[in-house]
Amino acid sequence: MSTVFGTIERIWRYPIKSVGGELLDEVAVDARGVVGDRLYAVRDAEGKFGSGKNTRRFRRMPGLLQLKSRYPGGAATEVPELLAPDGEPVPDPTSYVRHYLDRKDVEVAREGAISHFDQLPLSVLTTATLDWVRAAVPGVPVDERRFRPNLLVRTPPGTPPFVEDQWFGSTARIGGAVCIRFERSSERCAMTNEAQQDLPHSPLILRAIAQAHDMRLDALATVAQPGRVRLGDTVEMT
Numbered sequence: 001m002s003t004v005f006g007t008i009e010r011i012w013r014y015p016i017k018s019v020g021g022e023l024l025d026e027v028a029v030d031a032r033g034v035v036g037d038r039l040y041a042v043r044d045a046e047g048k049f050g051s052g053k054n055t056r057r058f059r060r061m062p063g064l065l066q067l068k069s070r071y072p073g074g075a076a077t078e079v080p081e082l083l084a085p086d087g088e089p090v091p092d093p094t095s096y097v098r099h100y101l102d103r104k105d106v107e108v109a110r111e112g113a114i115s116h117f118d119q120l121p122l123s124v125l126t127t128a129t130l131d132w133v134r135a136a137v138p139g140v141p142v143d144e145r146r147f148r149p150n151l152l153v154r155t156p157p158g159t160p161p162f163v164e165d166q167w168f169g170s171t172a173r174i175g176g177a178v179c180i181r182f183e184r185s186s187e188r189c190a191m192t193n194e195a196q197q198d199l200p201h202s203p204l205i206l207r208a209i210a211q212a213h214d215m216r217l218d219a220l221a222t223v224a225q226p227g228r229v230r231l232g233d234t235v236e237m238t
Helices: 093-101 127-136 163-167 204-213
Strands: 003-013 022-024 026-030 040-043 049-051 058-060 068-070 081-083 107-110 122-126 151-154 171-174 178-184 219-225 227-230 234-237
Touching (some): 003 227, 127 204, 163 219, 178 227
Parallel strands (some): 122 151
Antiparallel strands (some): 003 022, 003 234, 040 049, 040 107, 068 081, 122 219
């Protein structure tokens, strides 16, 4: 017997990794995740991808979150547009980021043999957890963009924060076709504190998550059955 635990409130896709993304009414989902998600990245001469942190695969490049990206017409079959902080598309994304970052060794590149994902293909966050973050850092503007989920799920009143933890190892169906398996949560980094568009920098966000939930927030999933996800689709455990 299946149990409905929420509905799809927002759908996000990030055509260029670590750059602001686009809100969608519906989207195709395949084994890689949301089609076109993080398919491109800002890459340096060492092959590291622009991010909010320094790791073996990622290079911290402050300011990327002030930019946005989108696929013209919504189709991920084309090269995405890069939008400047004022919202205007730029004619040459690579030339723009070189000037913007003051680095000559970077380019906007399509995914090759090395995945652009930090971990798994799909990130799911609930409104219950998001509301908890807002309450934990009063006075700090917070919305889901801080955490870059693909799917924000509206949960019923009274749903506890971090309910996502209860889903690990379970399978859920979204709408009539898509089936996903929840695996684990994301370990958050300083990127959650970064300024982006109208959200100011604040170290309080990551500090609150660290103290309450060991730096972890969301549910990461793999895709068991592809299909389309639409706003308002029910999400039910199977």
